[in-house]
Amino acid sequence: MSQATNNTSIIGARLLDLTAIPDTSTDVHIVDGVICDKPATDSQIIDATGMVLSPGFVDLYARLREPGLTRKGTLASECHAALAAGFTTLLCSPDTHPVIDSTATVELIRQRAQQAGGARVIPLAALTANLEGQRLSEIATLRDAGCVGASQADQPIADTSVLLSAMEYAATFDIPLLLTARDPQIGGAGCAHAGAVATRLGLPGIPAATETIGLARLIELCRDTACRLHISRISTARGVEQIHAAKQAGLSITADVGIHHLFFTEKHINGFDVNFHSSVPFRSEQDRDALRAGVANGTIDAICSDHAPHDTDAKLAPFPSSAAGLSAFDVFLPLLMQLPALLDVPLSKILSAVTTMPANILATETVESTLAAGKSANLVLFDPAAPAQCTSANFLSQGRNTPFLDCDDANIHLESGLPFTGKVHTVWLRGVPTTFIQ
Amino acid sequence: MKQNDPQFNRFGNLHHFLTLDGLNKQTLTGILDAAENFTSINDKSIKNAPLLRGKTVANLFFENSTRTRTAFELAAKRLSADILNIDLISSSTKKGESLLDTLRVLESLQCDMFIVRHSDSGAAHFIAEHVAPTINVVNGGDGQHSHPTQGMLDMFTIRRHKGSFENLRVVIIGDIKHSRVARSGISALRTLGAAEIRVVAPNTLIPEYVEALGVKVYSKLEVALKDADVIMGLRLQNERMNSATVPSMGEFFRTYGLTEDRLKLAKPDAIVMHPGPTNRGVEIAANVADGKQAVILEQVNYGIAVRMAVLSITMGHGEAVREAQMAGAS
Secondary structure, X not given: XXXXXXXXXXXXXXXXXXXXXXXXXXXXXXXXXXXXXXXOOOOEEEEOOOOEEEEOEXXXXXXXXXXXXXXXXXXXXXXXXXXXXXXXXXXXOOOOOOOOOOHHHHHHHHHHHHHHOOOEEEEOEEOEHHHOOOOEOOHHHHHHOOOOOEEOOOOXXXXXHHHHXXXXXXXXXXXXXXEOOOXXXXXXXXXXXXXHHHHHHOXXXXXXXXXXXXXXXXXXXXHHHOOOEEEOOOOOHHHHHHHHHHHHOOOOEEEEEEHHHHOOXXXXXXXXXXXXXXXXXXXXXXXXXXXXXXXXXXOOOEEXXXXXXXXXXXXXXXXXXXOOOEOOHHHHHHHHHHHHHHHOXXXXXXXXXXXXXXXXXXXXXXXXXXXXXXXXXXXXXXXXXXXXXXXXXXXOOOOOOOXXXXXXXXXXXXXXXXXXXXXXXXXXXXXXXXXXXX | OOOOOOOEOOOOOEOOEOOOOOOOHHHHHHHHHHHHHHHHHHXXXXXXXXXXXXXXXXXXXXOOOOHHHHHHHHHHHHOXXXXXXXXXXXXXXXXXXXXXXXXXXXXXXXXXXEEEEEOOOOHHHHHHXXXXXXXXXXXXXXXXXXXXXXXXXXXXXXXXXXXXXXXXXXXXXXXXXXXXXXXHHHHHHXXXXXXXXXXXXXXXXXOOOHHHHOXXXXXXXXXXXXXXXXXXXXXXXXXXXXXXXXXXXXXXXHHHOEOHHHHOOOOXXXXXXXXXXXXXXXXXXXXXXXXXXXXXXXXXXXXXXXXXXXXXXXXXXXXXXXXHHHHHHO
């Protein structure tokens, strides 16, 4: 007796994976969980005309909040929200409670995530014990336990000699470091970009110099240690220039930007809107435009979600005391769909920034992002033109902290004049489909 | 991005008083005119007006203050309101109760108005956004953002002495960066049409892009004071000395202290203002603070009338104030 299989043929979609297949419509078959040239005899057929088939998205930075912060989000809630947004792999930031600096925590996260279903979770190791920036954590052991890289989350290492040592040690084991460029002191008490808006609102500022000085420190140490350095969540025009120069100089440096930073600027915090309080602040229009140009010309390799779900109470406070960060998964795809027009680049370029590029940055067999035949089927099929719904009724992340929630017109915040569209049809995780719209 | 000005209700009336930023000239002048009327009440032997009889006003001060709180208290009492002083610095918020929980408790005491002082910029906006719609919120100072009643009493003092704002050259000296008084003053002066606003301080006390507020930045006090009509000092907090912003009180006074000699560079009829409490020998020389050009104590006195105006207008008595004004004139 034959059992029902998940064998599927996806017919007529636009296939987007620049590395494997040219950007033209063709068919893809999934047989026994693997991408194949030919269909199986029992393949179900999905008519995907008008839709896009892409490798599943890979997120280089998301906060999943479990263990310890489950009032903000759980692995179950966030992994399902991520899957519905097209992500098949999430790098979970280490700032959980306890932080990810022991194999026990890695194990716990992996097990909980597996039980939950949803997108696959790969923890990022805390580079220093308890993220305190003093002692190194056991990153080689943590790598063996399943971490693909190490990070300091939002807490820069204050002592430069510790940072140097950490980078030397990571280079020994070829462990990529995903670090945010931030001077440990400048802007430490700030809550908004140090610009005209913060000055008018009397908000303590975070100067652009905190990023440029932080970057200079990281770049110089990268030069000396030859470690694999990925700059997480860049925010300034000058920072983009520094990364460009470092790449020109032949350093092994890559960078990403949080998706919201490609849209929002300091002016969005007008009226003390806590929805726009972000740990890496939204900066000037000129900075935002430089980030867009950086993605378009490849200086910025990847786009991450910088997902930061919060409980309602965390945002119910005056701006400086409100928790920083935006819930990103539920709006990720519609935001992404705005970028080809805004950056004047093909959709394939934008998709590579959330698929092949992040996979290449990690350069590990654990994370693959491809439509190539013979590879495990981690795919997303989506309709780029279907109107996005971001209502309380269908919101999936536990963190409701986004300005787009129940917002009648997304253009109030985006000012792009473009439709807010993009809906995931089906995501395949190792060949197993989850369908979101019929 | 917030779309609407939360200070106005749906009928376009001033319902909260949170910031001077965004209030037009007519609104500001209306407050000054109303305050003018209340000063005449304050000069009488019986100083009460019954405008807010039966209303309860709560002073919610999450930050230390004696002067501002007393001025609000007196203003509310002279309008015949019941006033509730709640010391929040040592109570609930220290116990980990959230700001919103504290508000809910106070709401249930059936207060009609909250006067709020808080160390977070935007705290008054936050409270206005979350209180019951029947409650009016008046900002008594939020972080480094705004101190609108201080701003208005400063404008009142200037108008009393100078008649109008159009041709005035105003100099603000000192800690602009951390000062909500400076921000409110600058905003009101711009709206009321002051000819020129100068700020002068070491760069450590000047915030980024301050020019966008419509001011000219000076480093040298002697240059900034030239031909000034109004000179406003600001209090320099002691903590600035410990944070590498200013090396010492002595050096600050030597470079930015308002002395008799420097005052001579301004117009002979220039007035000297300060929100208090003054640091004599730091921002201002004692003989200038006590000198004939100083109007610092007048500011304190006018503060009551201005706050009476603000309280009555936000509580929907703008009309009554105007009538009282007519009666007073006849």
